[in-house]
Amino acid sequence: MRNRIRFIAIVILIVCVALLIVSYISANGRGRTSFGTDLGADHAGFYTAGWMLNHYPATALYDRETQNRVHHELHPHVPADEELPYVYPPFVAVVFQPLARLPYGWSFGIWLVISLAFYAGGSLILIRHLPFARRDPWTVLLAMLSFEPFVMECWQGGQVSSVGFFCLIVAWYLDRRPESRFASGLVLGMCIYKPTLLVVALPVLLVARRWRNLLGVLTSGVALGLLSLLAVGSDGCAAFVDKLLAFSRTATDAGSLELRTFKYIDLNAATRLLFGGPGTGQRVVFMVLVLSTLGIILMRTARWANDGDRRNLIWALVFLATPILNLYVGIYDGVLVAVGTLLLADAAAAMSSLRRETLLAWLAAIYLVPWITQPIAKLAGVQLFSVLLLALVWWVCVQKTGDHERRPLPDGRCS
Numbered sequence: 001m002r003n004r005i006r007f008i009a010i011v012i013l014i015v016c017v018a019l020l021i022v023s024y025i026s027a028n029g030r031g032r033t034s035f036g037t038d039l040g041a042d043h044a045g046f047y048t049a050g051w052m053l054n055h056y057p058a059t060a061l062y063d064r065e066t067q068n069r070v071h072h073e074l075h076p077h078v079p080a081d082e083e084l085p086y087v088y089p090p091f092v093a094v095v096f097q098p099l100a101r102l103p104y105g106w107s108f109g110i111w112l113v114i115s116l117a118f119y120a121g122g123s124l125i126l127i128r129h130l131p132f133a134r135r136d137p138w139t140v141l142l143a144m145l146s147f148e149p150f151v152m153e154c155w156q157g158g159q160v161s162s163v164g165f166f167c168l169i170v171a172w173y174l175d176r177r178p179e180s181r182f183a184s185g186l187v188l189g190m191c192i193y194k195p196t197l198l199v200v201a202l203p204v205l206l207v208a209r210r211w212r213n214l215l216g217v218l219t220s221g222v223a224l225g226l227l228s229l230l231a232v233g234s235d236g237c238a239a240f241v242d243k244l245l246a247f248s249r250t251a252t253d254a255g256s257l258e259l260r261t262f263k264y265i266d267l268n269a270a271t272r273l274l275f276g277g278p279g280t281g282q283r284v285v286f287m288v289l290v291l292s293t294l295g296i297i298l299m300r301t302a303r304w305a306n307d308g309d310r311r312n313l314i315w316a317l318v319f320l321a322t323p324i325l326n327l328y329v330g331i332y333d334g335v336l337v338a339v340g341t342l343l344l345a346d347a348a349a350a351m352s353s354l355r356r357e358t359l360l361a362w363l364a365a366i367y368l369v370p371w372i373t374q375p376i377a378k379l380a381g382v383q384l385f386s387v388l389l390l391a392l393v394w395w396v397c398v399q400k401t402g403d404h405e406r407r408p409l410p411d412g413r414c415s
Helices: 002-026 043-055 058-062 064-074 090-100 104-128 137-145 148-155 161-174 178-193 201-207 211-252 267-275 280-304 308-321 331-350 356-368 370-380 384-397
Strands: none
Touching (some): 002 104, 002 137, 043 064, 043 104, 090 104, 104 148, 104 161, 104 331, 137 331, 148 161, 148 331, 148 370, 201 280, 201 308, 267 280, 267 384, 280 308, 331 370
């Protein structure tokens, strides 16, 4: 299958890069392409935030009316009723200030390079330190680069998911040794730029009693909080908290901001699609699914925490469960799933009940389903990617992984 996988991945990458080049050539100075779409659609929100810090008082960053007006001034082709709210912490806008001093096309082009560097760098770290991936590094790298949540949603969409992807991989790598676990926590704490990335990792670290990791996360959080305070002051930070809470209410109930639920893969969005909107029944189903899934993950964590052979299995569950056990996670954050599947494949040596054919079926489904999940979600109200991830997490948790079940291979290793 190696040659087929490489061929498919290369074709996808060629088509995507060709479309990106055509979009760039045909785009006007404000980022409107000949396809009628925006160049790096989500990048426009980060560009607007950086531009506002460059030209407005910091307290205006989270003012809805000002933000909306500036966004339409910078991107006049955007429909008048369309909003792209900025709900990230102030320090993220600080990072985009230099890019917002450039013309939009140049800004997005530079971000494409930065985003690709983060994603490729994280992928190479993963490949280098996973025996499963080292057997065929080029096939694994091509498959990861052509993964739909990255190449279409994150990279071409101008999202920042590749940063969280990189930080979580580095945190996993540093967690391998006790002496580097504080550093692992420091890097993991960088994910506070999007708190939803930590909703599974923090409870897992707490149950596993990884106090050094948690101290590192806390240290990073304090440092980034101080940076935000210096950037926008106490009023700006308070405005960010209000904005975040308001967006959370919109994600869990009907609000003034309309969310494109079909682009979200968390269980909150998936159940809203299934029930036709928020409601009591939807909230009950959502809470039951989240609490039961998180509960079994934490039980497995408590059981495997002191077993070095199960470390990758625990991290695989973190990467796979984070996008679904959440309130609002776009499909672009599905890049974490690619890491989870590779860690799962590498941990398969400790799971004698895991058949090779079954694992290959899971990997194939994870790679293919994101390409069709959004159209199906729009038409049928079923987010297939969320269902697939939930099923995979439960499947991993119910596998038998006792040492007595491990079978020796001819070379002395275990399988």
